[in-house]
Amino acid sequence: MILEIKNLKKVYGDKTVVNIEHLKIGKGETVGLVGNNGAGKTTFFRMLLDLIRPSEGEVLSKDENVMKNDSWKNYTASFLDEGFLIDYLTPEEYFVFIGSLHGLSAADVSAYLSRYGEFFNGEILNSGKYIRDFSKGNQNKVGIAAALMQTPEILILDEPFANLDPTTQIRLKKLLKEQTGNMTTFISSHDLNHVTDVCNRIILLEKGQVIKDFQTDDNTLKELENYFSV
Amino acid sequence: MLITFLSHQSKSFWRSRNKGGSIAAQIILGFFMLYFFVVALGIGFGMAYFLPEIFPDQNVIKSFNGIILYYFALDFIMRLQLQELPTMSVVPYLHLKIKRSQIISFLNVKALFSAFNLWPFFLFLPFIFIRITGAYGIFVALMYIVSIFSIAVFNNYCVLYLKRKTITNVLYTGIGLLIIAGFVALEYYRVISIMAASDHVFKAIVAYPYLGFAFALAAFLMFKINSHFLEKNLYIEELSSKQEKKVSTDYAFLNRFGKVGELAALELKLILRHKRSRSSVILGFFFLLYGFFFYKTPAINGDKFGQMMFGAIFMTGISIIIYGQFMFAWQSSHFDGLLSAKINFKDFIKAKFLLFTIGSTIITVLASFYGFLSPKLLLLQLAAYLYNIGFGTVIVLYLATLNYKRLDINKAASFNYQGTSATQFLLMIPYALTPILLYVPFGIMNIPYWGLMAVALFGLIMLFLRGFWVNFITAKFEKQRYKIAEGFRE
Numbered sequence: 001m002i003l004e005i006k007n008l009k010k011v012y013g014d015k016t017v018v019n020i021e022h023l024k025i026g027k028g029e030t031v032g033l034v035g036n037n038g039a040g041k042t043t044f045f046r047m048l049l050d051l052i053r054p055s056e057g058e059v060l061s062k063d064e065n066v067m068k069n070d071s072w073k074n075y076t077a078s079f080l081d082e083g084f085l086i087d088y089l090t091p092e093e094y095f096v097f098i099g100s101l102h103g104l105s106a107a108d109v110s111a112y113l114s115r116y117g118e119f120f121n122g123e124i125l126n127s128g129k130y131i132r133d134f135s136k137g138n139q140n141k142v143g144i145a146a147a148l149m150q151t152p153e154i155l156i157l158d159e160p161f162a163n164l165d166p167t168t169q170i171r172l173k174k175l176l177k178e179q180t181g182n183m184t185t186f187i188s189s190h191d192l193n194h195v196t197d198v199c200n201r202i203i204l205l206e207k208g209q210v211i212k213d214f215q216t217d218d219n220t221l222k223e224l225e226n227y228f229s230v
Numbered sequence: 231m232l233i234t235f236l237s238h239q240s241k242s243f244w245r246s247r248n249k250g251g252s253i254a255a256q257i258i259l260g261f262f263m264l265y266f267f268v269v270a271l272g273i274g275f276g277m278a279y280f281l282p283e284i285f286p287d288q289n290v291i292k293s294f295n296g297i298i299l300y301y302f303a304l305d306f307i308m309r310l311q312l313q314e315l316p317t318m319s320v321v322p323y324l325h326l327k328i329k330r331s332q333i334i335s336f337l338n339v340k341a342l343f344s345a346f347n348l349w350p351f352f353l354f355l356p357f358i359f360i361r362i363t364g365a366y367g368i369f370v371a372l373m374y375i376v377s378i379f380s381i382a383v384f385n386n387y388c389v390l391y392l393k394r395k396t397i398t399n400v401l402y403t404g405i406g407l408l409i410i411a412g413f414v415a416l417e418y419y420r421v422i423s424i425m426a427a428s429d430h431v432f433k434a435i436v437a438y439p440y441l442g443f444a445f446a447l448a449a450f451l452m453f454k455i456n457s458h459f460l461e462k463n464l465y466i467e468e469l470s471s472k473q474e475k476k477v478s479t480d481y482a483f484l485n486r487f488g489k490v491g492e493l494a495a496l497e498l499k500l501i502l503r504h505k506r507s508r509s510s511v512i513l514g515f516f517f518l519l520y521g522f523f524f525y526k527t528p529a530i531n532g533d534k535f536g537q538m539m540f541g542a543i544f545m546t547g548i549s550i551i552i553y554g555q556f557m558f559a560w561q562s563s564h565f566d567g568l569l570s571a572k573i574n575f576k577d578f579i580k581a582k583f584l585l586f587t588i589g590s591t592i593i594t595v596l597a598s599f600y601g602f603l604s605p606k607l608l609l610l611q612l613a614a615y616l617y618n619i620g621f622g623t624v625i626v627l628y629l630a631t632l633n634y635k636r637l638d639i640n641k642a643a644s645f646n647y648q649g650t651s652a653t654q655f656l657l658m659i660p661y662a663l664t665p666i667l668l669y670v671p672f673g674i675m676n677i678p679y680w681g682l683m684a685v686a687l688f689g690l691i692m693l694f695l696r697g698f699w700v701n702f703i704t705a706k707f708e709k710q711r712y713k714i715a716e717g718f719r720e
Contacts, residue, residue, distance in 0.1 A: 049324075049325045050465075051324055052465060053463075053465045070329055073325075073326065074327055076325075080325075083321050083322065084321070084322055084325060085322060086238060086322045088241055088245045089238070089241065093241075100234075101326055101327045101328060102327060130245060150327070
């Protein structure tokens, strides 16, 4: 078990946005978080990353409370939205900066990036643009690639498929599937096809609460479609 | 790591979106900055000479000691309103493998990069070197510098701490200014004297120079309190300055104007709910003091309205000038939405006229306190007011249709020149020149009141022609709207 959530609650005013009693995530699991807008997915992710102070409860990463200690940052990589990017840097500068945090040299970084030529579709590197000048889809790619570069034990991506073109969506799925093994992945998505395809466990959130939590099999997609077609 | 952060900051400054766009604007702004620093330095060097003039019956050094605490009280209030919390800049780092303590020390260092921390040096250092060193020796002078530096640092972190902890709003700043004004009054009537207190404090430093370290200690403690608070609360939603609860508002007085009133209400909300536009409004109130520079006794006595015209136009029209210079661009983030919505462009333009008229009327009413200096000034201001709402609005709105520069209203307010271009500086030329040119012939013929009449009449005629001007601007706007929208999308 790598992540444990205990009685996690976030309340804004009189509205409970997240309310998760107990959740355990094992090593190497690929977990898909689904739910409609306002289900609390992003708030939950932000609490996992200690970006929002929970109203109650705690998030334990390798048995340590993420609020108390920074060590989870050593093995956790994430990309939730464009706010995570330093948008006035060029992509290269950004990658080198992220790499340097994990002890990678500029040469290591460019070696790593060379594997991503296909994923980037030749639009990201040496483009002579700042990150903020890219389209949302390309900004997403930068964020996702930077997260994967950290070879994390825990990877957290919020709607990684949004804004991506179909080709890149398929490439991203391939990338995510290849990475499994040691890495625990947390993905949220509105695209049921993609999550059921990539993830081996699905958690369904509604109004901040876990409604369903199950392993994916052949019937999963049907089951989810039934739930959402109400 | 700190070095990396700082290099990122400098990149963010030099690569800011509008950097290359308008070199002319940059140069003019550069001059403005330079101008302010030169002024501060001038005051600093001049202090030895004009302090005896202002306080003739006391020793220069006593006067100097006396103003230090006043300065820092004012400094504190101004910081409360203007100093930005360096918070958002850390968002991209929070989730990365970076220690919390490193992020906090970055926030602390970044907070020092504020013009407020530079002023005291320009203002006080020259006097310290010129007079204090001579009178008490180098060591005492050094302790003066330590004390002044420490108070600046103390103010710096104290304001950040307060802003993070409590709701700050314009009201508090107003109250603070009133309190200071109260102390000035008490000082004047010799009830309580902050100057004497300030003098005592610095006399003590002269007598026991090591006391200066007490300020340093206080500054260090404040720094620690602030860091400790950050350590405990490094969450973005909690760090940015606390906000009051938002409520829906309805401006009943605008309802009578129908669709136009609705649009004006929409824009009023835009002004009041964004920091940048709000500080423009506050700036407008500060400019009410402008009259004291322009309304000189000889000019008033000699009916030299030409000299005072600029001041009057500027004061009564400040809301039009300041808000109007970025007209349409204020709405750039949702300009496409406005264009595609069911809004009659004529109503849209009318709403702007309405808003300008209301703003200018309020300011003119407030500025009527200059009537105490001389009732003549009321006539002058009335003429200026009529000109502003009659013709000034037209100039501003016409130039607005030529402005394609996007302005991100959510970005920080002070020292943010996004959306600035040479147009804004050129705006003032026709705006201020027209009424002065109208007045000049009458001034030369020495019939100044006829001159005021001419300006007022001109404004009034334009006001009656407003229907024509609305159509004129609307037509221009319809032609330009694609270009404007394209510019705002960038």
